[in-house]
Amino acid sequence: MADGGVNHEKGSARAPGPTLHEQLLADPTRPPWPLLVEAPAYLGDDDISYSVYTSEEHFRAEFDHMWSKTWQWACHVEHIPETGDYYVYDVGPHSALIVRGEDGAINAFYNACMHRGTQLRPPGSCGFANQLKCPFHGWTWSLDGELVDLPDRWDFPHVGDDTHRLPRLPVAVFSGFVWINFDPDAEPLSSYVGVLADHFTEFGFEDRYIETHVRKKLPCNWKAAIEAFLEAYHVRETHASGQLGDEVTTQYDVFPPNVSRFIHTIALDSPQRPAPRTEEEIFANMLRGVPVESRPKLPDGMRARDAWAKIVQRDMSSRYGHDFTHLSESITLDSIEYFLFPNAFFFPGLSLPMVYRFRPDADDIDVSWFDLLILRPRPAHGEVPPPPEVIELDVDDSYTVASGLGPLGRVYDQDTSNMKAQTRGFRSSRKKGQTLGNYQEVRARHLQQRVREHLRAGGFTADPT
């Protein structure tokens, strides 16, 4: 259906050359089955109105109808290992107080005193309490939410133990993290996560600990921040030379309603590269970070990807005391990124083992908060290190100050510079919406559609699209 050179067919959903799926099948070691699942989706080609990033009404509606209804990871189980440990998770006006109870079970409460509303614990705090005592008048609850002390009880004949226990909100543990939902009637997390319940059985997230935790203030709306990480289309221009051939072969999947994924390969030449590199050239590129004198030679007849995977496996095996040499090349090297709406990313790869979380600022539509975690395999011997202290980065602080990120720090900096420019452009553009690629940017469209569905379900219809 051509129209002035415009074609609204859904397109091929494939770049020229071998697909990522074909690349995985060509690896010597078969990857875990979830990586061989393909779920391309065409979700339409309408422009996404910039008002979803700039409208204050939209911003408030998101808090009212979306953030209040969706599952979000609040903390890692290791943040609250013992009875009395607590963690406060905040998003906009919403705040959850997550407590390890007397019996070791995890409770989540609305973080507000049942007397006059004072938050029982400060935003973002992580600590310990014998009981949950309000700092204002001393009303006190047990770790399980029972009202155990009310000073001058004679003045409150209208307060009952049942009417004034701390209201609970849904809480569940999945993939080593504690998840909460501010909706008391939320569907169970186990169904909300969809395919992740099966896919993640292959990846062992619960056997990992947090090695590095960075929290960065970003100069853009939370959706723009997330969208910067949902596609690898920007890699050629933002992270490489901009020349054809410097893209990465990527597969994009959507698993409705809440999950999307990309996988992009590492240490393979792009099929689009006009003059393919030799395996030696690709191998040399992977060894950039290794001192010249200790760079190994590529074994005869071996692909760079396979040799590099072996090196990474041996290095990680010696560092963490597990045998990783049986892992597939893909799980060892590739950028495998699962997204769970609205704001969680999980990377199961061995050498790219990140977890992300993005949250809007409570007040500023153009500011968001990015939690960037590096997870590592629990050591085979000895104690699991406790969660590290958070490295807080302001808008203009470079990620490179966080040594735990290694060379990734520079890559994240390159992403940040786009965010400011895009945020200004939302308001300076003559065209009033963004145009998305049907395949490579489908995950951004999926995010936008899920937000819109929640807002419409809540009765918000100001969205012009």
Place this chain on the structure above:
Amino acid sequence: MNDVELGDLTDLRDGTMRVFADVGEHGVVVCRVNGQLHAFDDNCSHRDARLSEGRFRGTTITCPVHGAQFDVRTGEHRCAPATSPIVVRVVRESGGRAFVESTEV
């Protein structure tokens, strides 16, 4: 400036703390971070409460009453409801004995 001897603290492991209730007005808590001893008065700056009954993790002590938090190395408060630091004291180890200064830092 008086040094008070606390005895042999080589068995006080990283991430653990011990309270010496008869040192100073409130008692003194000694803890170890990355091999280094740190000491602070056993009294929350927010309301009088014993920090030694709270929990010590990493570099942070959390008051068990209202959740005020402090950096055990510097005494600085890390979150509400505290608005001021706690008192920290110089502590040193010498010849297998630990000593804490009884004057405030």
